Amino acid sequence: MKKKQLHNFQVRPDSFECSVTADIAVFGYLDNKLKILLTKRSVGGYTNHWMLPGGAMEKEETLEGCANKVLFSLTGFREIHFEQVKVYTSPDRHPLKRVITVSYYALVQPENHPLTLKSNVEEISWFDIDNIPEKMGFDHRQIIHDAHNFLKNNLKDRLIVGKLLPEKFTLPELQNLYENILGLQLDKRNFRKRIFQMDILLNTGEKKSGIKGGPFLYRYKNQ
């Protein structure tokens, strides 16, 4: 006779276990477009699908540590700052076994992070955020959507987009980045006013050449 399970949800040695992965939505800004970094893997499930870089947490690491390790391993990117976005726990989200995933987002400058093919990666590429592949592995389309929303919301209060631009950039470049993230047009004068009020930029005095109008180059204050 099957023993009726007591309603005791304390963790016991034999509590159910599953694998845990970190999936990282790396955003970049390239060709005046907000991009997201996707890979095709040469091993595992979904080998023919684009997916976010991600991988399984191991015994002695935090998920943040895992995210760092995995991202380095799949892309070579190092010392990237992450933030948690959301947990996905649908029982059938992974074809092989029960796996829950935590999504992170990160911002990088593609110029400083050239793409190289590391082992187990078949393809790696930046995709326009509003033009990602139709069929993606797992629930990564949803994860990207949620991460993009998270980024939009963060843009409003905190100001975390420095990482997406090279050290020196022009104000129109910064404005275009904002417009890309938010998906809307901003007024040039009002945008500049807001940015200057924040008092976070330093005019280097240099002008960017090759562009009509001769825009000044700025960089973020502090270090």
Add this chain to the structure above:
Amino acid sequence: MKKKQLHNFQVRPDSFECSVTADIAVFGYLDNKLKILLTKRSVGGYTNHWMLPGGAMEKEETLEGCANKVLFSLTGFREIHFEQVKVYTSPDRHPLKRVITVSYYALVQPENHPLTLKSNVEEISWFDIDNIPEKMGFDHRQIIHDAHNFLKNNLKDRLIVGKLLPEKFTLPELQNLYENILGLQLDKRNFRKRIFQMDILLNTGEKKSGIKGGPFLYRYKNQ
């Protein structure tokens, strides 16, 4: 010879697994104070410590499902709305084994949810949010702190505090609730203006008796 692990973080059948729990920060509003619901368990680790209601996810359920089940089992509360707050993955956060937890927050009216001692619960009680026990189980002190911040931030844009009040309430009661969550004093007239602008309240025409001044009772619009 130990086989060197390839840097392949794909999920495999033998990928590391751990238990996953949901911990729920249930907020209530009682005696004009914002409270959080804590339990002492009669089984498992930390039996002498207050802790958040929570428990382990099982094979065929989502974490949200788990949170619902666990909360019902430990408190009898049903059909509560949750939102994810954060994931905690420190390898040594649980004394028995590797366990990661996802925290949720929920809002209830204590009047509608009388506390009863369910099985495996030794004590259950509402605690003032700014006067929680010194020693708590696991990292629950941190989790409560993060959940409270989450609630504060949510209060600013979305308006999700209806669940903390009885169906009919006075504006001073609502204001006191806001002040409790935010931890600051608000101007009566400005508060009323803001709330009325939102156009979410309906004046029932009734007055609450037993209180000098004879305040009107309001309720949220729609259903």
Add this chain to the structure above:
DNA sequence: ACAAAAGTGTTCAACTTACACCCATGG
């Protein structure tokens, strides 16, 4: 009738939005 709490408007400052022209540079 007195004490306690509810209810009510206005002013000022700060911020947000809309809007048009001149200047610098590249071709």
Add this chain to the structure above:
DNA sequence: CCATGGGTGTAAGTTGAACACTTTTGT
């Protein structure tokens, strides 16, 4: 020299903050 994009200011509307007295009810 002309086309392209960069840079600048002001006025109107909106929002947020400060502030005191009258009305209602309980005791």
